[in-house]
Amino acid sequence: MSTVVGDVETPSPPRRRFKITSLEVLCGLLVLALLGQNWLTGILDVPAIRTGATVFVAVCTQALPFLVLGVLISGAIAAFLSADALRRVLPKRQAVAVPVAGVAGVALPTCECAAVPVARRLIVQGAPSSVALAFLLAAPAVNPVVLVATAVAFPGEPGMVAARFAGSMATALAMGWLWARFGKAEWFAERVMRKLPEQTDGRSRWLVFAETARHDLVDAGGFLVIGGLTAAALNVVVPRSWINTLGDQIVLGIIVMAVLAVVLALCSEADAFVAASLSALPLLPRLVFLVVGPAIDVKLFSLQAGTFGRSFAIRFAPLTFVVAVLCAVAAGLIFLGGVR
């Protein structure tokens, strides 16, 4: 399902009298859905499925505004930030440019969904991919909104905010540097690199802006929906009672919380409250939960696979997971002073 990148719609070869296009298919689907409405609500009337459906719609409604924000920024970059200007802003050496991207992430308070189209557009406009990826990981995790939410959720623990900031920033920088050293451009889907013709006059710039935003929205929206479906299914299926049995088994706790961060796909502004409520666990596993969640989760993986291509996502996502866990543990040991 995520291999759809890159191929171009082919016109149906032999000319038929009645051509079925996606438009007719859409109309057909809508009519079918209307006719089958009762049947549809009938099968959804099982408590578990009902809960799943609510969580699905909730994840979509929560994330879509941020995705829209992301595609608008992406459109603006495509239309108004020329490749030359970008090159002038960024330091020449990648090793220095990566931290600049990390700091830029602090200034842009977005959900993780918004960062994906923006990162892609930065690559298209000629930013080194390591820089764009550092931004992708930093923006949702270290922005002021998230840090304030963390401070509110852990009132007696100022170390938690510092540890979260350090862990997430370290993850973004480490991934950026690793990518600068080992990443290969061919892992990206072909169309990620495709450049739009540079526009110079004002009117066509706005057209580029609107068209890029619209196109990115359609592209990424579908993958957001897959992510939402996965998160909803796992939300219902994964037994939360896992957590209660963990107690003081610290290594197991860290692993389970890291996996939980991936499967629950919470928005980075709310995950601190969920972590705070899991009081049966020590602070360190909960910190891991907060650092891993914004860096990689099922929703984000789906978006990355759709935006950058599958062969990118299957390399980038697992590596991010490991790096995020390690950075979180290190940050926890330093700023929380141990497991606690």
Added chain:
Amino acid sequence: MRRETQNILLVLLGGALLKISFTGTYLRYVKPSHQWLLITAGAIMVLLALLSIGRDLINNRQAAAVDGHEGHTHSSTGAWLLLLPVLAVFLVAPPALGADSVTRAATTNRAVDDGRAVFPPLPAGDVIALPLSDFSARAAWDEGNSLNDRSIKLTGFVVHDGSAAYIARLAIGCCAADAFPIKVRLDDNPDATALPDDTWIEAVVSLKPGTATRENDYVPAAAALELREIPQPEDPYEH
């Protein structure tokens, strides 16, 4: 997928967001402050789609005069999935989370590591209304025992666990995906046990001091003095 179809999907999806934010159904899925975000996002989606439709119409009229704009048609099969939230919103309209989510969750009652504190005193009055989250926090942690011998009105829905009946409500931080339950056991009232799950009630209760302990996940018990069935409140969650 053709551009026309993509645009129609975007109009439908934007329309779905606008619909739930104007009818108030959005409160089943996200927190109230999300409303303007949803309206803006929905409007932008519809606008982008309409702009594109308009441009296509003009381009068609100028009929292949020049080989018009970039005109690339990406196949985005993934875009079909945008239909799912549209159908879910318009045809199914999933209800707010309820008893099923409460029983599914493991930990209940947002417990702070060491929440012992003196809470601000409750206002005077015969019966005062408190959110369930406030009630359970005071029951577990208040050194000043402000709930003792007070009649408190709680709003929530009924959940059963074995023979016990609870009044429960879900609290959300951002959207329903991060909901977690808060519950209070209703004692000494056969009516509470008789009501089916998910019935919304207003209960006047009196806390049984010392019932919220670490062993029961800080779920307090209270004597249910009065029960009244009510329709589901506009905002089904606490925040």
